[in-house]
Amino acid sequence: MSNLHDILKHYWNYEAFREPQEAIIESVLAGRDTFALLPTGGGKSLCYQLPALVREGIVLVISPLVALMKDQVQQLQMRNIKAMALTGGIPTEELIDVLDNAQFGGYKLVYLSPERLQNEIVLSRLKTLPIHLIAIDEAHCVSQWGHDFRPAYLKIADLRIHFPKVPFLALTATATARVQADIITQLALEQPNVFSKSFARENLAYMVYAPEDKLQFAKNVLLKYPGPSLVYVSNRKSCLHTAQQLEAMGISATFYHGGLSPAEKERQMGWWMEEKKQVMVATNAFGMGIDKANVRTVFHFNLPPNLENYYQEAGRAGRNGSKAYAILLANASDRLQATQQFLGVLPDKPFLSQVYQKLCADLQIAYGEGLDETFGFNLHRFCVKYNLPVARTYQALQFLDRQGILNLSQEFSEKLTLQFIVPSKEVIRYSSLHPEQETIIVTLLRTHPGVYDQMTAINLSVVARKSGVTETNVLAVLHQLQLQGLATVHSKTNDAQLTFTTIREDAHTINRVSKYLIAQNELKASQLKSVLAYAENTSQCNQRLLLDYFGEKEAADCGHCSTCIAPRKKTLELGDLPEALLRLLQQRPFSSRELQEILSQPEEALIFALQSLLEAERIRLLPDNTYSLRN
Template sequence: MDKVYDLLSKHWGYHAFRPLQEAIIRTIIAGRDVLVFLPTGSGKSLCFQLPALCKEGLTLVVTPLIALMKDQVTQLAQRGVHAEAIFSGMSSVEIERRLDNCLYGNVKLLYVSPERLQTDLFKLRATTMSITTLVVDEAHCISQWGYDFRPSYLAIAHFKQTIPKANTVAFTATATKRVKQDIQNRLQLNKPLLFAQTFHRPNLIYWVRKTDHKDAQLLKALKQTAGPVIIYVNTRKKTETIANFLQKNGMTSVFYHAGLTTADRAIKQNLWTQNKVRIMVATAAFGMGIDKADVSLVVHLDLPASLEAYCQEAGRAGRNNVTAYAILWYDLQDIILLKQKCKESYPTIDQIRKVYQHLVNYYKIAVGSHAFVTYDFDLADFKQTTGLYTKEAYYGLKALELEGFIQLNEAYYQPSRVYFLLSREDLYAFQVHHPAYDWCIKGLLRLYGGTLFTPYCTIVEKKIAQFTQLAESKVQEQLHALHRLKVLEYFPQKATPQITFLTPRYLATDLPLPIHKIEQRNKTAYQQIESVIEYVTNDRRCRLAVLLDYFDENELVCNQCDICKSKVTRTIKDELITEGRNYVMHAIRQGKQDLKKIIEAVAPEKEKELLDVIRAMLDRKEIYYQYPGQLQISESSDISVPAVAVQRSGKGYVEKAKTPLVK
């Protein structure tokens, strides 16, 4: 048997490939550079995992998705393939051990983040490894025209000089023509062979509706469909709110977002993938690497930030080729919020300089000093001291990090969290019987109130300590004790948040920001949300045609989306109205002016429809009542109608002649 098919059967249990997979795999094995565009659910991972087993040496996989790294390493281990991953949060000892495994062990794939390629340690160790293939996943991240641009991807081309003999393989799901060219140029691909598969699947039906009653529409859709469901929303809190709402309405559901612990995410994901619960309510953090083919419905209750993200998420439905739906509900407020979020997420040059000025003032840093100096960082205190709004500070710092002026450690993005497990009544009883914890609990309630009873409230131990006049270590000690006593759940920060200045301090006015690049990135973001808004508000053009056009693919009309269906309905309705008007005008001309007799002459199921037509004709003054119940044609009416006769039948109006009668 062919080695490729032998390995496919042995490790994956398959005996045939999906479209394009085999050609891609054989091209990679041959050592060619490859650029691949495969939509979500097309079996992208297999395309680089299987060649890794066929080739000598190590396959290096660059991806920004830590969850995907972990999932794929686990899945490969279950298939008998040794893979490793290196990501943030690991100790230096653990990193060294995993790199040693790649050098001396039987590791076939190593997953790393793009930032890792820039470290001196990794560059040095890479020269000692036999890296034969470099895989760049989510390759659209290298393009400033893409929907998820990451500057760290720009370093990949330079890193390739460390492994000159390795071929480069780039994968992404969907990309515009401009982004495709940008990927090829920035990765310096050598005469790459291109493979592209349309994201269109005939079994996936797109549906968009404007509504002020999303909850009711959601329940209706869930009751009318069967099978696993994913519901996407934009905030962590909303995942919990919607999941609770569904449970109260008798539907099994769990929620998922990046703020959950790794263990919680795994539990919820397993419950859903094993069909123990039907509905997964999640943020965009859910879905990467999820191999579940029988999803029958993907719902968006909030507008996505781009059509690229939308197609990736919607594409998780119907991978088993059974009819599935991607439904998006929106209202006017959603459009306002999307524009507002875009404005907040992409600060202007002046806003970035403002945050930088506040930051250096906060640490009292002199001009020209403090390159590569690290400080403890308290976002809450920084905001309070500087007077910045939360989002203004957050996105300003993110922009400074993106441009390489500062670095924030992971703890900055994961503050401490608390959730009371007891009801208010039970909590009061606990305070009465355990006075040692009373002051800490009172401090929590005074500072954070009712949010403590909803999972999970972000807290700052330093702030609690100041309020209660307890030592911060004492506050942490009591929170841990209350956690053990099952009064609350306490998830402390993984480490103290820290901020590192990567350059000497500049005058804010002289901060060397790449103005053109930042302005272009902001412009691209606005163009992307405008494309989303245009897509959802469109009421004339096939949904699929709009999406295919956006991604520079040949347009198709699906005849299944809400737009296509409404066109058919409008056509039928227009034909029925025309037919009804013709019948009324002809009846009156033949001397049958009596309204009751006109109505009685048609099929019973057509009576209401004909009454509606007559009312419209009266409103437009095409006809009028000459006497009570007696209709007459208006003098101003210039309508020409065919001669028709009507009989009582299940088909309603039956056309007998086409000779026009002109008044």
């Protein structure tokens, strides 16, 4: 079966390729280095998966996303295509056996992270595999001007030494012209064929609003445009809280974030994928590799750090080609919050140096030593011990990781979790009988909503500070709650493993990377500035603004974003507004806020019209402050 269309039909049951998938596949099969810029939903994975079935041997896929690798391997196996992923957690002694299976087991695709290429055992075994294509997914990570730079990607070009005749295929969904050029340079692509698809999405309307009540606004939209929807929020606490509020408003919703257990993630995902729940409320941990074509609306309740992230997340709406909406809800307080969240936590050189030296001192690493030494590490305890801000310290450690000075075995996550296993009245009764514990228990309940519903990560330092006690006191109370059978508590001493990949040299170490720190901070500030300009725009087509950001300078107005349709929303004549209100109230009762959002009329005119209808006894005001027609 050598015909590309036959393979496409047999394994994927597609009748035709999307533009320009076929041309990309033909390019790599011809042995040409290839760069492909395909926006979210453009079908990047097919461009390396299908060639694996045309040629003898293996396609090596380098991807930074473990969840995406696992998902793609599972999808390929369901299509009877042999694939494997060399994810973390495989002990070094098992790697040889796994890679032997890749060589002799008839596998067509092998996925691994760029960090795996730094393992000599992995690299030596890869050299023996019959690799005929090397695909680099999320290739923007190779560029320091990209939104997710990973230094390990810089090592990919070294594969040229071992596979001089094997073509490279670099793929990304979001890259400015500057990033595209940097990808080609950093991966040493030789006269690559370059394919790009317009970022324009004709069926997707980009809307920006600033409602006072985001939940009420979302409810109105979800009732007006029913269908699977996504709501992105900025943190884990908001996930559960927002989902619960939507449920209370009559909108079925579930939630997803990185702190859930694998079983919980699978369960919550299943509810949404099977449309048992209309809305998925999630952090940006959700979405990569999620193949749900009929998403009707994607909301952002908070500003994203950059337009690359926003375009990818918004682009999960309308992949089936039907009319869909990407709605950003942002007001003045959101802008202040985003500035603090994304820029206020960035470390400068003195702070980076302070963190590095205190880290070495805490782990007792002498000057000139530390290379390849591994330590258990707890972020929060380290920050408490040295009075360091947690978020800024985390950013500093992440930067040191990206620069290859140390390696974090996993992202930091709070490892003290708790769930009450008795009704709330039992907890209240216990706290009233133990007044010495009451303040801590009340603080715990106020700062960690959801402790009755699921295992919830507990921030010891926050509970201790707000209770006016030490962390030791908080731990003692949590221990008592578990002993009394009121709660389940899980804790671990360390929340990460930390390995030093260079020797300790203090000032020399930091001076060597400080120019990259300055460039990173300037880039993040520039990216957020573009986000704020997009959120504050009232004169230019929203899609056109996005396309201009990604280098499409000659784009036309889309005609259906919130800016494009704003001129069409003319204020109704005073005599027409009461009739419009009566037509709406024939459906069901509405509050004045709902009526104003639907009709987009000035508040004064709306109040005047409602008062006129009340005086004429054509409508009535109900006890819940909604208006309805008189019977």
